[in-house]
Amino acid sequence: MENNSKKTALHEKDGIPQPESISKTALDKVVRSRKTQPSAATLISGILSGDISALSRAITLVESTNLDHLMKANEIIAACLPHANQSLRIGITGVPGVGKSTFIEAFGKHLTAMGKKVAVLAVDPSSTISHGSILGDKTRMEELVKDKNAYIRPSASGETLGGVARKTRETIILCEAAGFDTIVIETVGVGQSETAVHSMVDFFLLLKISGAGDELQGIKRGIMEMADAIVINKADGDNVAKAKLAKTEFNRALHLFPAKTSGWIPKVTTCSAYEKTGIDAIWDLISEYSSLVKSNGYFGEKRQEQNQYWMMETINEQLKNHFYHHPEIIALLEQKKKAVQNDELSPFAAAMDLLGQYFK
Template identity: 75%
Template sequence: MKNSNSKTSALSEKEGVAAPEILKTKSAAAIQGLRKKQPSAEELISGILAGNITSLSRAITLIESTNINHLAKANTIINACLPYSKKSIRIGITGVPGVGKSTFIEAFGTYLTGLGKKVAVLAVDPSSTISHGSILGDKTRMEELVKDKNAYIRPSASGETLGGVARKTRESITLCEAAGFDTVIIETVGVGQSETAVHSMVDFFLLLKISGAGDELQGIKRGIMEMADAIVINKADGENIAKARAAKVEFNRALHLFPAKNSGWNPKVMTSSSITKEGIEEVWKTITEYLKLTSDNNYFEVKRQEQNQYWMMETIEEQLKNDFYNNPTIQKLLIENKKAVQNNELSPFAAATVLLEHYFKK
């Protein structure tokens, strides 16, 4: 047996086929090599500031990680990039599924890169509540823009975040700005109660609508329309042109019923077509008019400061929640209390009180 193994090993080496022992050694070495190849925080920071897309993508993956061990490295990168951010225009784009957000963003983004802009698109895909997976198909829907050297598209899973805003989208904006992107577009999952989260991280909030889907104002929450700085009736081409114009009139009437904005801006309603590119230039012209107005009256800077405070509070809440659920004692007690609640031995409120008392006594 010994001689047979020796012959097999020798034959394997001679013929270029690794013996089991060699394979194990090589696998371990390969895994160790991959671990060693992980770039340091300093290397990622240097890459981001140099505009390296690979470094940017790796850093965003790091800050999106739920692994508690990645938190310190992610914070180091974010803090180092912070002084180089704040130089972009942040645009939030929302609308119901099927309104054509991805095709509009591709047409709009391509127009902007044609003007010499560097455009980053942070597209948030919905996560399944059953499998917790996401399709992340925005790159396939933006075939033209994804090939543009002045554009960067980053799809992210919404995870368990209410409203479809990825948990680390705010930090991703900072990294994209540090990498030299002067226009950051955030595409949301769709219209929902937590669209305020998008509004709280952008300078300009754009609501996309389509015509011919029944009552033009039905299903649109007042709060969403109040937040919108502009409404664009999308897919205004072919037989939809007349319907889009009619919808524009209705939305204009509706906007006049809302109170004046603190920014001093009067929201506009436009029509556009991602196919013919009609209206795309007008959308950008409207955004630049808004930026000039809010820069002149100082609202732009005030809003950014308020947003920073908002995200500080959000981060505190998020880290407290993560610390709570990652606590080993709480994890054990949580299982016990869940069973007690399920068996009606303890009320949900009493169980929550028990868990919180243990947590704060730690």
């Protein structure tokens, strides 16, 4: 039977098939490269020459919990340490929704336009249920990620209290050795992350928004005492007047706190990361702070105190890990947990029993 159906104007003529969008040869080369584990010496050489691929692979080793990787990572960090400590470390925090990623992109682009090399270490929260993390900061900073003078490294917070990645401190050293002169650390913005970040940066910047009940929440002693500057973000459109009012309120609040040992008087300013206004004033403020603390010796003293702090934190972390991986503790732990759950033993007595067994 003859087919009388007519072809419509939307019919597409058969033509030459499209070639594969990805070259199989190139793909195989990438796969082989990733499977090959470069030596510590190769990674060290790559980092010191500014190779981003080598830097990324070294950071992955630093973040790994594999004991073999740990030894290799320690060798890399030791070799990079003499080439580090030449950057300005800036911590940025604020509640979720304050616009941290948008601000960092605008701020980072401003710095790279000045010829600076910027590394952004963004700590992403991990789920307590699935233990996964989105790591979407590169997606949010789509302009900065394409900048040849910028490097963005998102890391999962994991089980670290407060949401600061366990190896962020070591990652800073590697980035500095790779030639980055400005290190920006973005925190999750919740819990105790601010305290941890404050202990590894030179300048601590607190981002705020106005008109959301945020002014009163901001006048809290802990976070306000740590901040070297408060920036009211989203000062654009109808929000300009509210941002100016918030600036006045925060300025008043800052006068209630004692003077900082650095000799610096914290400043409050406004900006719009979306419209990229007020960003240059923030960098001028940070530069003014840096000049002051370097001239009065506070900069070096703070770095020395931070090094001691992280030595003690590492000891605490290693003791904790060793405790929970001790064969006898592993065998006793579940037994003690059940006794505590059934009210047969107090939590404190159970803890003392376990510690006594560990130190025996």
